[in-house]
Amino acid sequence: MKYLYYPGCSLKSTGKPYEESLKAVFFSLNVPLEELHDWNCCGATAYMAVDEVKSFALSARNLALAETLGEPAENGHVQLVAPCSACYALLLKTQHYLAEKEDIRKKVERGLKEASLTYEGRVDVRHPLDVLVNDIGIERVKERVKSPLGSTIACYYGCQIVRPYATFDNQANPTTLDTLMEAIGATPVDWAMKTRCCGGTLVGTIREVGLRLNYLVLKEAERKGADVVATTCPLCQFGLECFRPDVNANFQAHITLPVAYFTQLVGLAFGISEKELGMQRLFVPFKSASIGG
Amino acid sequence: MRSPIPAPYSPSGAGVRPSLLYEVRKVLKYESELNPAFGQDVARKAHGENLFSCIQCGTCSGTCPVSHYMDYSPRRIIAMVRAGFEAEVLGSSTIWLCASCYQCTVDCPKEIKLTDIMYALKQKAIAKHLYPDKFPIPVMAEEFYKGVAKNGRNSEGTLMINIARRTSLFNLFKYTRLGMKLFTTGRMALREEGIENKAQLHALLRGVEKAEEEAR
Numbered sequence: 001m002k003y004l005y006y007p008g009c010s011l012k013s014t015g016k017p018y019e020e021s022l023k024a025v026f027f028s029l030n031v032p033l034e035e036l037h038d039w040n041c042c043g044a045t046a047y048m049a050v051d052e053v054k055s056f057a058l059s060a061r062n063l064a065l066a067e068t069l070g071e072p073a074e075n076g077h078v079q080l081v082a083p084c085s086a087c088y089a090l091l092l093k094t095q096h097y098l099a100e101k102e103d104i105r106k107k108v109e110r111g112l113k114e115a116s117l118t119y120e121g122r123v124d125v126r127h128p129l130d131v132l133v134n135d136i137g138i139e140r141v142k143e144r145v146k147s148p149l150g151s152t153i154a155c156y157y158g159c160q161i162v163r164p165y166a167t168f169d170n171q172a173n174p175t176t177l178d179t180l181m182e183a184i185g186a187t188p189v190d191w192a193m194k195t196r197c198c199g200g201t202l203v204g205t206i207r208e209v210g211l212r213l214n215y216l217v218l219k220e221a222e223r224k225g226a227d228v229v230a231t232t233c234p235l236c237q238f239g240l241e242c243f244r245p246d247v248n249a250n251f252q253a254h255i256t257l258p259v260a261y262f263t264q265l266v267g268l269a270f271g272i273s274e275k276e277l278g279m280q281r282l283f284v285p286f287k288s289a290s291i292g293g
Numbered sequence: 294m295r296s297p298i299p300a301p302y303s304p305s306g307a308g309v310r311p312s313l314l315y316e317v318r319k320v321l322k323y324e325s326e327l328n329p330a331f332g333q334d335v336a337r338k339a340h341g342e343n344l345f346s347c348i349q350c351g352t353c354s355g356t357c358p359v360s361h362y363m364d365y366s367p368r369r370i371i372a373m374v375r376a377g378f379e380a381e382v383l384g385s386s387t388i389w390l391c392a393s394c395y396q397c398t399v400d401c402p403k404e405i406k407l408t409d410i411m412y413a414l415k416q417k418a419i420a421k422h423l424y425p426d427k428f429p430i431p432v433m434a435e436e437f438y439k440g441v442a443k444n445g446r447n448s449e450g451t452l453m454i455n456i457a458r459r460t461s462l463f464n465l466f467k468y469t470r471l472g473m474k475l476f477t478t479g480r481m482a483l484r485e486e487g488i489e490n491k492a493q494l495h496a497l498l499r500g501v502e503k504a505e506e507e508a509r
Contacts (some may be wrong), residue, residue, distance in 0.1 A: 009447040014480045038489050040445035045393055046437035049415040049430075052338075057501045058441070061494065073418040089395075101340055107504040114500030115493045159394035164408070171399055197358045197394030204468075209362050209390065242471060251459040 002032040003131065004070045004080045006039055008063060008087035014242075015084065015234030017278025021263035022128055024085055024276045028267070029144060031138055033081065037065055044086040045200065056104060057111045059094035064112060064119040077124045081131060083263075085233035086200075089160035091125040096165060127161050129232055129262065130168040138183045146271035147286050148185020153265070154221035154229045155181055155188050158236045159197045171195075177262060181230060184269035189224040193217050198236045203243050208250075214239045215247045218255045228258060228286050230262045241283050252275045258286035327377035335374050339413035341406045347371045353397035353407050363387040367397055367407055374410070383423045388414040389430040427460045442498060445488035449481055 001028070011019040026033040039062050041047070043055035063080070070078030080089040098105045099121065112119060132141060155177040162171050164193045169176045174195065178188040198217060203210030218240060221229050231237045241259040248255055260282065267277040274280065336342045347368075354366035364386045365373065373382050382388070391411040398408045415434070418424055424431045436455040440447055453472070457465035475481035488494060 009449075009486065012476060012486070013449050013482055016480050040488050040494060041441040041447050043441070046434045047441055048393075048412050049434040050419055050438040052412060052416060053444075053505065054498055054501050057497055061497055097340075103508065104340075107508065108502050110504035111497040111500035114503075115497035117493070117497070159396070163395035164398050164406075195396075197392055197396065199359070200394075201393045201430075201433065202359075202390070202392050205433060206362075206390065209359055213358060213392075242475070281480055283474060283478070 001073050002034055002071045003126075004066050004078060005035045006066070006080055006082045006087060006091070007032045007035065008042055008082065008084040008147035010084050010234035014238050017264060017281045018083055018113070018234055018237070018261045020276065021261055021267045024099070025263050025270065026274050028270050028272060029140065031136060036062065036080070038065065041089040044090045048090070053104060053107050054156065055090070056094045056097055057108050059091050060098065060108045060112055060119055061115065061117060063091065063094065063123050064117040066123045067119055070123070072122065073123070077122050079126055079131075080123050081126050081128055083128050083232075084235075085158055085160035086235060087180070088125060088127050089163075092165040092167070095121070095125065102187060120286050125157065127168070127232070129161070129176055129180065131260065132266070133180055134168060138179060141266070142183050145269045147186055147269060149181075149265060149269045151186050151227040151288055152225055153181045153186045153188050154191055154224060154226035155194060156217065156221070156231050156236060157231050158196050158231065158233045159195060161232055162195055177230060177232065180262065181265065184266055186265065188195045189221070189226050191220055191224045193220045198239045200235050200239070203239045207246070210239065211243060211247050214243060215253065215272050217253050218257055219253070222255055222257050226257065229257060229259045230265055231259055232262055243248065244284060258282060258284040260286050296494045297494040306504060322378070329377050331377045331379040331382075332375045334416070335410060337415050338416070339406065339410040341410055344371055344405050344410060345375060346403050347375070347405055349402060350402065352400050352402060356396045356400045358394065358396065359390045359392065363390050371405070371407070371410070379506040382414060383421065388418060389424070389428070396464060429456060429460045432456055432459045445487060445491060445494045448484070448486045450483040
């Protein structure tokens with residue numbers, strides 16, 4: 001079966017290492033991943049603040065394209081992989097609203113009709129973490145590990161993959177990423193910031209607030225003895241890593257903790273080259289404490 | 294009467310004073326000065342009629358990671374929406390500080406979708422232009438919206454320049470180092486992003502507009 005891949009804007013720019021490592025890991029596991037042709041912006045947060053129905057319409061176009069172009073899985077639904085948390089949450093939200101709110105469905109359907117598109121609800125929106133743990137399975141991941149990671153990892157889920165429409169993990173205390181990190185030989189730390197908000201774009205708009213939210217996450221990960229923060233979202237990664245000089249200056253801190261995509265860490269354990277995983281693109285370099293690797 | 298925003302708790306000991314554009318406003322109003330239709334209107338827009346069943350327990354304010362920066366806490370916003378304090382709610386910093394992390398939405402014992410209510414309030418404030426000219430969050434939202442409606446995708450370079458143009462050119466200089474670093478690590482493209490079938494996208498958005506007009 002083939003997975004359709006919906007990159008969203010971030011994975012083509014600031015989140016490029018996420019895309020590179022995701023593709024490399026899926027390729028290494030022999031799981032086909034094909035980019036959705038001519039996808040558009042999901043209509044997330046900033047767009048939603050201006051117009052809600054149009055935001056759902058943007059996501060509906062992506063769902064409609066996926067339904068037409070994708071190859072259905074055993075359950076008859078096309079599997080659409082959305083790695084960015086904002087895209088993932090909004091695609092799920094769109095499905096919920098189209099199914100539950102008749103007035104929204106009517107307006108979106110009108111838009112789809114004018115654009116000669118149809119969507120009948122035969123798409124499953126999936127996060128790559130969900131696919132790795134629940135479809136491919138921990139056993140297959142374990143078999144593929146060449147050099148166990150050996151690092152201590154703070155698994156940071158962020159907000160929007162578990163809230164508000166969690167499909168594959170517990171909302172209050174998710175564990176899938178911890179399980180995956182254990183499978184590649186790493187030790188996850190037990191910490192309370194797993195699903196705490198990083199502030200998203202606040203770091204660029206209301207600086208003080210955004211920097212503080214990022215600082216709290218980093219500080220707690222450091223205090224718990226983590227070597228690296230594993231993230232599942234391009235916006236979290238951007239805030240936690242790229243604003244590090246500002247965070248340190250603002251709070252008189254000296255945090256040197258790297259922040260890597262979970263797919264990069266899985267790739268390292270698989271023995272995939274650092275370049276293929278986009279490790280050189282990180283601002284704060286991460287060297288794995290791999291056992292025999 | 295005006296009182297300054299209290300400095301939030303800071304583990305490092307240094308009180309950090311948020312440089313928000315707002316201050317806490319305590320307002321006494323006669324019932325006749327309120328907009329009694331505001332609550333219903335927001336509830337309809339946010340598909341959240343249950344906001345009227347709010348028990349004012351404060352779980353939302355307690356769980357919100359940024360509530361201590363807000364001029365009105367989420368709990369108070371709900372009470373004020375219900376009571377019809379339209380101008381105060383739409384002019385509050387609260388709606389812009391909400392980073393839509395959905396913590397309140399999943400924790401609310403009455404299952405009120407607070408994040409969606411915040412979105413509805415943002416939409417109303419933007420439509421009425423009820424925010425200071427150079428306030429970056431609504432400016433970013435508007436510029437992001439325009440770019441995506443035109444090209445189908447967001448171009449980060451263009452977005453940054455347009456925000457700086459409308460807020461402060463100083464911001465552009467402030468982020469020069471970050472921009473350069475993103476560029477040299479191949480994490481920011483300066484070209485204009487866009488989809489192939491723009492005509493289809495425009496037809497889609499026009500269709501939604503028509504349906505909205507007819508529903509009015």
